[in-house]
Amino acid sequence: MSDLANGLRAEQHSAIVERPDVAVTHISARRGMLAGLNDAARAAFGVEFPLTPRALDAHGMTIVWAGPEQWLLIEPASKGVDPSLQHAKTFSGFASVVDVSDSRTIFQMAISRPSDVLVQSMGIDFEDTSFKPGDVAITHVSHLGVMVWRLPDGRGYEFACARTYTKDFRSWLDRF
Amino acid sequence: MTQSQTFRVSGLGLVDRTKSLDFTFDGVPYTGYAGDTLASALLANGIRLVGRSFKYHRPRGILTAGSEEPNALVELRSGARREPNTRATVAELYEGLEAKSQNRFPSLSFDLLSVNGLLSPVFSAGFYYKTFMWPAAFWEKLYEPIIRRAAGLGSAAIEPDPDLYDKANAFCDVLVIGSGPAGLMAALSAARAGAKVIVVDESFAMGGRLLSDVRSIDGKSGVDWANAVVAELAASPRVRLMPRTTIFGAYDSGTFGAVERVADHVAVPAAGEPRQRLWHIVAKHTIVAQGSTERPIVFGNNDRPGVMLASAVRSYINRFGVAPGQTAVVFSNNDDAANTIDDLIRAGMTVAALVDTRPILPPAIKSKARKHGIRVFEGAAVADAIGGQRVSGARIVAAYGTAQTISCDLIAASGGFNPNVQVTTHLGGRSQWQENLAAFVPGTLPKWMAVAGAANGSFSTSSCLIDGARTGAEAAAACGFAAAVATVPSTDDELTEVSAFWHVEAAKHKAFVDQQNDVTAADIRLAEREGFRSVEHLKRYTTLGMATDQGKTSNVNGLAMMAELTNKSIPATGATSARPPYTPVSLGVLAGEHREKHFKPTRLTPSHDWAKERGAVFVETGMWLRAQYFPKSGERDWLETVNREVKTVRSGVGVCDVSTLGKIEVHGTDAGKFLDRVYINMMSTLGVGKARYGMMLREDGVAMDDGTAARFADDRYFITTTTANAIKVLQHLELCRQWHWPDLDVQLFPVSDQWAQYSVAGPRARDLLAKIVDAPFDISNAAFPYMACAEITALGGIKARIYRLSFSGELAYEIAVPARYGDLLIRRLMSEGEEFGAIPYGTEALGVMRIEKGHVAGAELNGTTTAADLGLGKMASTKKDFVGRVLAQRPGLVDPDRPRLIGFKPIDTAVRLRGGAHFIGKDEEPTAQNDQGYMTSVAYSPMLGHWVGLGLLARSEARMGEILKAVDPVRGESTLVQVVPAAFYDVEGARLRV
Amino acid sequence: MRINCPFCGERGNDEFSYLGDASVVRPDASAPDAADAFYAFAYERRNVAGPTQELWYHSAGCHAWLVVTRDTRTHEISDVKPAQDIALERQNSASTTP
Known part of the structure; x- marks a missing residue:
């Protein structure tokens, strides 16, 4: 490994932080209700839900595609507020809504370009031209399920792994 | 005392003579240079004998200069890093390298087991099947240990591997395998078109044969041209050059497995650096440019140290600046090898003779030989190498049958070239025989694969360059890049004619086809006589083509000899095909970081840290690490702890983490x-x-x-x-x-990970939970009866869910909070529960209580039981369709004789029951015919004071009270048990509805 | 082998779980021949040398069930569709057939 790469890795490592206080709501469209759901989303957030593996910033949240007609709404948590209740009201009849704030741990990696950690470690082509800002992938790494998305504003990347695997995933990140 | 490199030729080679490297071989210190392989450094120091052969312990030297090497296998490094069967021909020399020869006892030059050679009738083809047949007991005790000692390939390290191994992925438009003239030209052509390109080469230097042969390209030396192309490729951000990387397998959809030897060329990897890295490469298009492998000719004593492939001789001279001898005889059937005389003379060696099997040599070669005063034998052959531990001469048999011996210490031999088609056959492609080349070339290919250069039978440098330019442009175009075929540089033309020749009939000595497995020409004849004529039978009967080199230098010769013996054409006899890996792959790199505790991921429950503080003993259940029991000081064993936990739950209250559901x-x-x-x-x-x-x-x-x-x-x-x-x-x-x-x-x-969920069980469970759930939620029996559930808040406003469920049979609740509050909740349950004597309990007590209650778990839900077998048949609704409904009614599944769930208790209550014990009639023999079912779960019931069991027993309901034998053949135990209802404690279920 | 998930894009087969033949359809449990039909549904499979339709699950990805058309001789995948779309088509055509 070249000195350059070692330096880059050290820099990345210090830049990977857990996002401690986020509220995450999982939204899944009811059968045949996508159009109505998107109308409601436009009215509430000013955007439609992405139908492909994309993430977008809207209304103070990041909306992350999470499977066919499913999304995660990620927003800052504030004490005593359960945003999933509001979302359930907003999308009532159009989507099923579940609070999954504690299901995953979200790691943020503040780098502008894909790094060795990303490029080499997952079965996804992370090169700049292939995995663009706002792109999302649900995949696995080292036998752990992960979601990864490139922040829509290009500031970096976020990974989400199941909460009970956090320690293992962290140690996997730390081996670099 | 360091010996000088007496065979190093000044002015030749690409090694860095300013960087001297010390190494040892069998404990003797030597020096070499940066850029050497172990083989070239040994040859520079005049070392020819490097190992003993597998079966006959014959002295062996260095046959090749590449990864096809069958002979020069050594143990590299020592201690935990000791690595057997390393090919000296690809082991890159580093400072402090330690190597040892293999298969010699007591020493390399004097090997007692070389008498195996005298016993060769015993060790002939099929000897395993014939000699060691009877009596069977002798095999394990006598024959196998002897054979294992006599025949073997080095010894592996005993200590755990101290190095790190890594895994990585790469994606590209065009993967180029090999960096010889064809590969470099292909990469250049694809890269200039804009494609994302990866070039891999197994060597530490890129250039392939251009490093070993003297060629002129574009007015430059081949080496300079290669360096210029590599520099251009390296400068492109869309190109990744991967030296020291071997593609070991081609897989579906253009995926490849590769091993990068990141730190094999240093004594110890740098801190944090992996020794090797496993690459998973995904390519839209692939160009195989892996060149060709030279074939030996099968003649007498052709395995003696000093017999070397002609192309290897040129590698040692031109790439490493080493003369592999002083006086050479060149023995060939083709122009390429015959031209080796140029290189030998350039290295200052004497060429004693050029022996060619062809009746008439091309005039250019003949006149060149004459010019240098080299004796030329046309239509002749080297029948035998003379000499013991090294070659001292060649016995040449002329066309008209006369023989003469010429002194020499090197025989540069060549039987032509086999294109390296292996990777093209990994996906089922069949190679095709091409008569004019006397070689197999790639046949059907996946549509995303092309083959260029010598790997495709285009042997001359100019045809390599043309192939490379064309396939590179086509690959780029296939990936959507408009590509003009790059201008092909001019090159000097070389002759590449070959005339098939396999084996010298006039050999007097053992003539080896497969040197790694000690398979001789006689073994091939024996296989033919005994009817093992197909290539697959030939391989298995003689072991031809097995082991670390997978027959790279032997398969085609063996096949051709079988064709001759059976009077068939080569294609009618068979074809060569290969399976991955192309060259040996270490298990360490396949495992990567998945070893020891990283073998699989570990899931931790929300109460894990707390349980650890409490001194819990953990058990692995699937990926999870769960608290098994919580020992208190003074408790003698797990059973005492578990008994206490069960009794406390049944008399007071206990808490168990059930978040893993x-x-x-x-x-x-x-x-x-x-x-x-x-x-x-x-x-x-x-x-x-x-x-x-x-x-x-x-x-x-x-x-x-x-x-x-x-x-x-x-x-x-x-x-x-x-x-x-x-x-x-x-x-x-x-x-x-x-x-x-x-x-x-x-x-x-x-949402498995969303909730931390605890079972709170025992007569005081309600008292404890009343302190946890927020008012005004009422958990009284009237307001919140058995099997109720609710969404509530707890601990002052934390979202929670509560369920009145019981696995233990006690008054019990399960309470869940978002996982981040799991640690808080368990600590609060314990502190608030102190006044009720609350304890934590683990999976073991949970299991005891469920057995006492007759609840089924994994041991009963074992993939063979139906709902009816488990006593739950009445649960099934008859008013609806559900998955499994129709087939559950099959006669076999509703047979009243099927084993069904029932309880057991020992007649002698002091006796322990065993899970897995089989039920046999009290007076019957313990045979398979008398088997009536088996014990699925057992536990010591602290409430009853004896062991209890659940099991599956044929016609169980009708046999209540019957006494049976529970036979445990594993432990040699037989216990009398009585059939009882599958519930042992609070059978009416009164305790859970209070 | 790589499978082009219609939702996630092309991924390695390590992300997918294989179930089997997609040409068999769960029978009607109320039909008079249900026992035979379910037996065939659960156990009877053709051993095709050529293109087959198979159910794969994108277990490490988006959790979609997919119908993959794969040639068993070459492992070449010519088509991948969401299983749900095919199942809905199947139902619609069944309900419109008189």
């Missing part, structure tokens, strides 16, 4: 209808605020999983699965939702 939210307007179809019982009729035990079957009628369904709203259920089946059940439900009943409005959310 699979948890799925099932929402949608059709959620109830959907659950009716996946559970055997009705779930659509479940009231809001109620929970129900449910069982799911597989479509074949066998029980799949059990758990509870809780309904929080008309369109909102929450179901649990067993810990082990969480992923399987979700997959099954998704199949039902997406494939069987796509019209139902159902959404599934896996």
